[in-house]
Amino acid sequence: MKVLVTGANGQLGRHMRLLVEGNAPDAVAPSTQHEYHFTDIEELDITRRDAVFNYVLRQGITLVVNCAAYTNVDRAEEEESVADMVNHLAVRHLADAMKVNGGTLIHVSTDYVFGGGMHNRPCAEDAAVNPTGAYGRTKLAGERAIGEVGCHHLILRTAWLYSEFGNNFVKTMLRIMSQRECCQVVFDQVGTPTYAGDLARAIFDIVEHERFRGNEGVYHFSNEGVCSWFDFAKEIARQSGITSCNIAPCHSNEFPSKVDRPPFSVLDKSKFKRTFGTTIPYWTDSLAVCLSNLQQDNQTTR
């Protein structure tokens, strides 16, 4: 099977590549039985419909793992049409291409499809969607486009993604905590961090064993457990041995933002675990893996 991984230079895409190439940080080097193609915007701009069709049909791709996205939540408010091109219209191109050749699209989506409401229970896949910002709206439109096209598909919604690569909360907090004596972090937004390495491994297993067959639909995936951003920051400091920065809790309204972030975005992963038999690591254990890799390679700037 020929597999295309788009957005291969992003957090999730980089981890997919590490796994396929046998360079995963946890040194469990799986061997692949499929042919993987990794592309990012330079090799394949997924907003270009003709380029998507050319690539997929010429290379005989029958499975796409779409890790490409417009992920800047704040900037999306100012350029929703650009975000929409990547998160919605391009997803339709990928879905159309898979429809034409009978392939499958594994698409990654987000907790931002859920809105503001004061939930206090983990969100199941069929919970009412109600995005409050442009990023969430465009991601939801991408999900719906897949349904409209009707290609074989899996939609994996995740949340609070971090990794050794790119920009994310872990790397930002490490930088801030090393530079300042104090900082404030919101405690009234609750969710579950997701290590991109864990999500990549879950996707890799689904692809390798072709478990997407007969299991189409929407799934939720994050690490196990629940915390606030404040708890997350405290744990980053604790595990990194940083004591020089006092981390204080604050309310979201002390950090005015263009976007209302979901106050409770804990995803219910029962369906994913039941369907794919996956054991998902607890969030603090995965954080330890990421921090150890960052420390080992001193890669906080990569």
Ligand SMILES: NC(=O)c1ccc[n+]([C@@H]2O[C@H](COP(=O)([O-])OP(=O)(O)OC[C@H]3O[C@@H](n4cnc5c(N)ncnc54)[C@H](OP(=O)(O)O)[C@@H]3O)[C@@H](O)[C@H]2O)c1
């Ligand atoms: N990050 C989070 O906290 C989070 C939370 C929930 C869900 N998700 C979802 O998880 C998935 C993976 O997120 P991530 O954090 O790995 O994203 P990321 O690090 O931002 O990576 C996305 C990649 O897609 C590329 N890309 C952008 N436009 C493209 C285009 N037109 N054609 C091809 N590639 C393009 C980006 O390139 P440039 O960098 O050059 O733009 C980047 O390399 C996304 O679907 C995202 O919506 C993320």
